[in-house]
Amino acid sequence: MSVVGSVVGFMIQTLAVSSIYILVAIGLSITLGTLKFVNFAHAAMYLAGVYIGLGIALELQFSGDIARSIGLGNVGLDLGFLAALAIIPIITFGLGLLMERFVARPFYDRPDTDQILVTFGILLIVQELIRAFVGGRSLTFSRPAWAEGAISLGPLGTYASWRLAIIGITSVLVLAVYLYIEYTDVGLAVRAGTEDTEMVNLLGVRATRPFLVIFGVGSGLAGAAGVVGGPVFSVVPEVGVGVLVPAFLVVVVGGVGSIVGSVVGGLLIGAVEVGLVMNAPTWSSVGIYALAAVVLLVRPAGLMGAVEVDE
């Protein structure tokens, strides 16, 4: 393979690995930047995306202990993947609004440790509820027929069609959210709030509503990540925690409150992971933690962030 081919192949692989992390990280980052709220329950939205999405696209098998005891069988709308991709962000947007109102808001003024404890607890509760109803075994989230198989890009290698589709879907979603925040009044209030919430309030702008909306948007993205990630990662209750950790590292590396930071952080994390797999596979799982540690040492606010993670 030529050098150009190797480099482009590396970039495609990095994009494919990074996409899901970025989608989940954006919501985490915005919530942390605007509301100063550490929301580990954000990964529950990913879980909602995976499991509800599976029920919408195909069929969800309820084989957990509680489901068995009450005779709950299989439930599925079989509407197809695109329908799930369209409906899930709306559902998780709504769930995000509920979470903001009933979980996040009472904890805005509480210490980070309280926020971490309650949101991580909620994630675990959701995870175990899924186990109780759906069961702990891995489910198959079939990719849509139009994205099955592999595509050969000549000297750049052969890639799973679905991986390339994920890159495309992620790009569209991230661009849409970026434009929304950059060019709308809601986005302006959010950006101003990220810089100085107190000043925004003093200027007479009610920041609560834009923050609420942006909380929902972040949740919608995480839900969408669940739908596009379902056919790639295992569909098991623990997958929420599995996705949360690298997504949080993306926020740490990219910087809090910045969409561009999340994208840059996600790409860096992906590049390190892919690079290590190619050259030192035994270090691949620890490499991203090392990267996060180095970034925290050199730039505590992250590469693109204005607020330090521990502030």
Add this chain to the structure above:
Amino acid sequence: MAENDTQSRRDVLKTAGAAGTVGLAGLAGCLEGGNGNGNGNGNGNGGDGGSEYPALGNYPIEGDAATLGFNVPQTGPYQEEGADELRAYELAADHLNNGGGWVDLWDDLSGDGVNGYEIDYETGDTATDADTARESASRMIERDNAIMYSGGSSSATAIAQQGLAQQENVLFMCCLTHSNDTTGGDCVRYGFREMFNAYMTGQALAPIVTEEYGDDLEFYQLYADYTWGQTQQASMRQFFEEAGWSEVDSVPTPLGTDDYSTFLQEAVDSGADVLFLNHYGLDGSNSVSQAVDQGINEDMEIVVPLYNVPMAAGAGGSIEGVFGTDGWDANLDNEPTRVFAEAFEEEYGSTPSSPARLAYSATMQYAAAVERAGTFYPPEVIRELEGYEWDNGGIGEEIMRECDHQTMRDILVVRGLSEEEQDAESGRYWEVVEQASYPDAVGYECDSGPAAECELGEYGDE
């Protein structure tokens, strides 16, 4: 040091308890005018009251019930195998107490408990992690007074647990563990394994796969980066290179990897003809599914050396045409298989997997050995298991070797079916290409293979 202290403290308590039990039993006999429980029913349990053998490990058993520990992965990449194992363990305990299943087929078992004791059990979650497994097993020994415990998947957890078994003089019946080290360099007197190992998989697989795909091919290996994956890739390399193939590269992947795409891309770029995916459980489902997604099966042949049903179910149609091995199949045509599969289906509404059969069999083997020994005293039970031969486990004739506690037995070489041909209801995901038999196709002497590195350790009554 702390563990030694704990052990000796418990031993002292056990000895004192045994002495007290003997005295109290006599007193109870006077007060109740006869024996009031299984301990004094005149069937030889007096030995377990402490009169015949000294206290050792959790022997003698206190009370009317013998507690077994079932320590399986309920979380982590091998949780599906663990869930099926747990179902089988619970079924085995039920059959030992109430009859049914293999208890009705095996002469050694009565269906009225074991050696006069009701069988009770505690369960634990190893989380597919060696340290967690050891801690959980330790709780079973210390808190629950388990007289035997069993579990497995992964091999790292099995090896950690059997090391503890040897230290604490409490028997560990291995369930799903396929590393050569379990009955090789890490073997112990207090551990027994019915599962075959990676070495035997290599012996069974190489002749059939090389005949199918041709001579002089190049292969690339991805392997789970812990004892099982390491020994399996070594065995694959040994037997396929002996058969004329050559290894291009062999790359470790962390246990629990979600995304194999980059590893797989490297495999494609290597130009090798065949890809070995030495992954298991969820990892195995993921890696083979992602390999097929990535179109690797168009350029390379894929081999998954160790299969099981939950893994095949997770991978779906991706396993079409993929060779591998398994220890048992619920669709085999023999009486023990039929009896176990029917009992399992009746209880749980699903077809048992090979890990489930291993769990069931490990419990039954232990119980039968106790009955033959007439005591739970661990060294006597060990001696009953060593060299024991049986043919009523659903996979032909088997022998538990005395030299390394490795069962010599047949192995199924299987090949995955297409999604249309698969039948989840009957657990049919592959065709059995061959039942590689011991000693003709698989097996090794006590001074060769993994056994050459095995030193079992002491019985505890020397």
